[in-house]
Amino acid sequence: MIQARVIKPHDIEFFEVPAPEAKDLKDNEILLRIHKIGVCGSDIHVMHGQHPFVTYPVIQGHEYGAEVVAVGKDVTAVRPGDKATARPQLVCGECGPCRNGRPNVCEKLRVQGFQAPGCAQPYFVVPEDRIIRCAPHLSYEQIAIMEPCAVGIHASGRTDVKGKNVIVTGAGTIGNLVAQAVKGRGAKKVLITDVSDLRLEKARECGLENTANTAKESFEDAVKRVFGDEGFQCAFEVSGVQKCITDLVANIEKGSDIVIVAVFSKNPEVNLAVLDEHEIRLIGSMMYLHEDYLLADGMLADGRLNVDPLVTQRFGFKEYNEAYDCIDNHREECMKVMIDLEATE
Ligand SMILES: NC(=O)c1ccc[n+]([C@@H]2O[C@H](COP(=O)([O-])OP(=O)(O)OC[C@H]3O[C@@H](n4cnc5c(N)ncnc54)[C@H](O)[C@@H]3O)[C@@H](O)[C@H]2O)c1
Ligand SMILES: [Zn+2]
Ligand SMILES: [Zn+2]
Structure with a gap:
């Protein structure tokens, strides 16, 4: 499969890497097919070399709409064919905030797409504790906007x-x-x-x-x-x-x-x-907890959140650099820019 990496500020390059396979999943893991990735303000800072907590190269992608392809043998939260997304927060589980039910401010928080690899590739593996099973009538674009909704x-x-x-x-x-x-x-x-x-x-x-x-x-x-x-x-x-x-x-x-x-x-x-x-x-207010994603799914599903007008531009996966050029040249007009991976393998 093709993976997009920010090699250095203003430069995304594409690399052929082995795709994760169902047979290699751990018991608690889920293999996702990524359909859409949203680009956000923090991604733009990374692209401009202005993000204080990122080192290059970095694989972006933390807002995404995906389909479940396969699940490990202990997974019960989702099944193949489900629409899903996942929280991008990697936490220690041991610090004070983690023990007090506030992992969003974990002392060792790492966020996928910034301090850990993101999902800018057609196939991506996540553990069950971060997965969100989404309402089936939501589009992959709407699901990709669930992350800023959770914020x-x-x-x-x-x-x-x-x-x-x-x-x-x-x-x-x-x-x-x-x-x-x-x-x-x-x-x-x-x-x-x-x-x-x-x-x-x-x-x-x-x-x-x-x-x-x-x-x-x-x-x-x-x-x-x-x-x-x-x-x-x-x-x-x-x-x-x-x-x-x-x-x-x-x-x-x-x-x-x-x-x-x-x-x-x-x-x-x-x-x-x-x-x-x-x-x-x-x-x-820092990011979100798992329950915020669940509420986001519910509020998107029942129409209390209307995200469709927010998608202002769409680009193919291989057009990642062009997407950022567009954002740089039309800052005010660009709200949510979507990267479409549906044509990639
Ligand atoms: N706390 C969190 O977890 C979290 C998560 C994501 C983003 N953020 C932050 O939230 C902020 C907003 O993010 P965004 O993606 O919407 O950014 P954005 O730059 O698109 O939005 C900022 C808006 O403020 C407007 N603005 C400028 N001057 C103003 C003024 N005088 N009065 C009113 N509005 C004015 C701008 O026109 C713009 O529309 C950013 O600072 C971002 O880093 C925080
Ligand atoms: Zn974001
Ligand atoms: Zn912690």
Whole structure:
């Protein structure tokens, strides 16, 4: 089979390697046929040589839709023919967080596609404890987007959003999915902000009706327009931009939570005097737990998550480099770029 490897920044090359075979599976292992791989922001950092925790060469691919080809003799979670994906987190199982049921922040966390080989090849083996059996009516593309959905679901579960007015700053793929997950969990009203009309248009296509372009309307005016005198009681920062965290801290109702989902490339300033006096809590959110994937599958299956508008471009497996060129040249227009492996062997 053909494997795609990032040899060095800006250079993906293809290598012929032996395909894993059913007869070599361990008792707890599953052989997958990879159909679609999604490209995400972190992959782009790897391609640009800007990911702090990656050494080259690296095999990418951590968001994927696959079909079960064969299973080891102890596997009961899936059967050949099932649609599936798997969590890309490799954890130690022994550290404090792992023992406390929080393996997403394992002290020795390695993520496939970054610190461990990813799935950029037609056949891939995963152990049963990371497999997700997906609703059969989901497409392989929808399943490939389950990973960022799980990010949104995990973040939206870090505080209680039920019945609250919620703001999500940043309408990229992750902000969009955080906002959809917040809505799906029963928030009263959700406002999503961005400085890109294109991204906000996508948000509306996904069913997020309250949007604001804060390059054109002030944050305070948008809050007033959407929530009236009620204000907002919960927020998610998903842009990584200083102004957003400043606006959120300054305007959120006293006693509320702000979940930080974005990775800030520059350490932002936060007004701790206001944080203190207003009893605002800043809460981190890192990837997901297995249950977040299961909820993502359920919310995709019942339509609470609408991911179809997020797929903006599609490329064949051998066009991996072209996919990244497209992302570099059309950053705003590119939301989820899909790599299609269906024609590969
Ligand atoms: N916590 C996690 O587990 C996790 C997982 C995946 C991604 N992330 C992080 O989430 C963030 C979002 O990811 P993404 O893929 O959606 O990125 P993205 O770059 O596509 O989205 C960021 C959005 O913020 C918008 N933005 C810029 N300035 C703004 C402003 N002043 N107000 C409002 N919006 C503004 C941009 O236009 C863009 O649409 C990134 O920082 C990423 O690293 C975190
Ligand atoms: Zn990703
Ligand atoms: Zn651990």
